[in-house]
Amino acid sequence: MDELLKELHELEEMMLQCMKCGTCQSDCPLYRTDGRESSVARGKISLLQSVYEGRIENAGRILKHLDQCLLCTRCLKACPSGVKTDEIFLRGREVLRRIKKLPKWQKLILKTAMEKPELMARMAPLMHMGLKFGSKKIKDGIYRPMIPGLGGRNVVEIKSEAFVKKYGGLNRADNEIMRVVFYPGCAVNLIYTEWGTAVVEVLRHFGVSVYVPETNICCGIPAASMGELEMYRNAVKANYDALAVYKDAAYIITSCPTCRYGLYEMGPKQTGAECPLTVVDILVFLEEILSVRLQTGAEGRSTIHFPCHYQDSKKGLVENFVRSSTNTEYMKLDNQSCCGFAGTFSIKYYERSKGFSRSKIEEMKDKKTDKVYIPCPGCAMQLADAAAREGLDAEVTHPVTELYNFIKEIK
């Protein structure tokens, strides 16, 4: 307990910055659904303070409130005082977690994903099979599993071959103007492999050679969100070491905003180490660095879901991209909330997380959208599940796949 208090005290400096103004209520998706202080940043910070100031003895009890957070960073962005809510919650969880240990099965999956990435890739065909046997195919690539543990969630197919198996190594462009590293992250490596293909092929088309690491090491954010910060730090450092090898690459490209956040924003803060290269989202890279102008033939009524971890300053860029590179009629969503996936949140609190995605799908139904562009695989999984559940027949995809489809056609 003394040890714990000491560590909480280290958070004190950060937490003192919170003046309890309540501004964080304005955008917190959890608070907007339940109106309770324990959901919102101000309440969570007060709870942590109550522990170290001795008003709450049983620190373990507040863990559930800290756990029930999407880590969507909306409070971080809204906070006038610049309270680093994301850091406070991550570290707070780490400390409190020591009291209440993680369930064994969660730890096992985590450990495998973090520490034996090759094993994950090798297990892909197995998981692929397992999913097929244990579930019912309800749509192309979407399955309703019969495994009770998943709570009836529709899952996106796990591919029989991991992305890095096929693309690992240097993928040379014909008229090479530069080299980059593509960091697929677990979801693209195992599930949305076609996004990975699109990224590599589109880059090659524009003269960019792409290194794909032979082994995909998880960015570590899932571990962090479960309060296993040490595991996260190790993952970040392992990634930095692995990525430092690509000395002639100019950037690290990713198609997962959470990976970018984990490696490039939170990573340095938690490890004190620097990421060897600048990490850029694929759309930002295409627009800002390559200045790509391509008019694909994509049609229909489209909308965009903006992932929480997508850089705020670049959200307009995604809209521009969809507007200028497709022929779709773009309908902006009024509901700009989190999709509810939030890494492990949707596994632990599936019922609650369903509420967030449901309200988004309702609006998409109202607006009759048949294409949902999502530049994040996690959000795509969540909304693909919700769309299947709520009966919205819409294609859920990354904008870069449109470019790839187009390039394939003209070749």
Next chain:
Amino acid sequence: MLSKNLIAKFAEIAGKNVWTEEEDLMCYAYDASFGEMCVPEIVVKPETAEQVGRIVRLCCEENIPLVTRGAGTNLSGGTLPIKGGCVLLMSGLNKILEINTEDMYAVVQSGVITADLAMAVSAKGLLYPPDPGSMKMSTIGGNVAENAGGLRALKYGVTGDYVMGTKFFDIEGNAVIAGGKTVKMVTGFNLSGLMISSEGLLGVMTEHTLKLVPQPQASRSMLVIYDDLMKASVTVSEIIGAKITPATLELMDRFTIKTVEEGTRIGLPTDADGLLLIEVDGHPAAVEDEYAKIKEICNKLGGKVHIAETLEERDKLWEARRKALSSLARLKPTLILEDATVPRSRIPEMMQCIKDITVKYDLTVGTFGHAGDGNLHPTILTDKRNKDEMVRVEKAIDEIFASALKLEGTISGEHGIGSAKAKYLESEVGAGTIRFMKKLKDGLDPKNLLNPHKMGL
């Protein structure tokens, strides 16, 4: 600790929305004020007005102090459960019941978030003018109970000016209907008026009928830069003196300008001593006319006028104002935002007083505020762990309020009295007024269960 039996009675009314666990209670032991934590014994979140009435009655029968809470954004300790008891959350009553565009009113439940109402109204082509800085999180009930004002208060008035009717429960749980939907209404006492600024001491409000107005057709914004803050203050008095009422007229001092610019790089002149942000709105012809006159006054007093030509430029200017509080908040761990208000012709004197007090007590203070309505926010930056400095802070606050009163002002322009300013109340209104308020409170709530100890009552 409430007995199991009593807790069950609450649960009978509000179902699972009743909390008594330590960690849940701790989440309602504070609000946005700078005050000590006070822990309640039970927290309930009713979802219908009928449930509210039953909870109030239960508290009355069982002698449980009752604190109504909207979003807890008040800056005066108004929602601190000083005597423990029950915190009643209004966030469950969050429905907009009607927006009537013909008769121009809206009917809303008390827990509706102000910005949600403003957006719904604007989608129907009308305007709900009260726009407190906290509108994205504060509730209509809290706005009425605090009579919240906003950036547009100068021209459009404060929340109280838009309340046509209010439904509430008295402490015995009797339903009271005050006012209604007609523009004129003189049936009995003006009970809606009584509820405005009542700070949860007289009853629990559940529903409000609010006046709406047409949206202004045109507007123009400008930023005016001064090398002498006093000249900016004089400009304010002169604009008002010329019988022009801008929609907004905001002031910022040198320290605030510098801080905002360092934090945001909007392009504010960091060598300026003060600046004004002015917006006029209304009929296009009137807007052009007023705007030309204001420009002349500003120029005469040495202000350099920058006009927002596009919507983006306008947004940028307002961003500077919106970022004032946040930029200051990042400098030090503890921020104390005060709310001294004077008749607007006395703004220059008040600004001087604040300057002098800052020097006298050797404090870091940034001042900005709604200069047009005389409402200034001297914002003290400190660290509550620095005991020595906190003593000086306290003295400075005493003096700021004393100065405001000397200038025929008030100790609260918009943030209420609550527990934080209770000790100053008598110095402004006198012992007779306190007695009158006390008798009123005793008559309506003889056991003093409704938000006890607030306003010193």
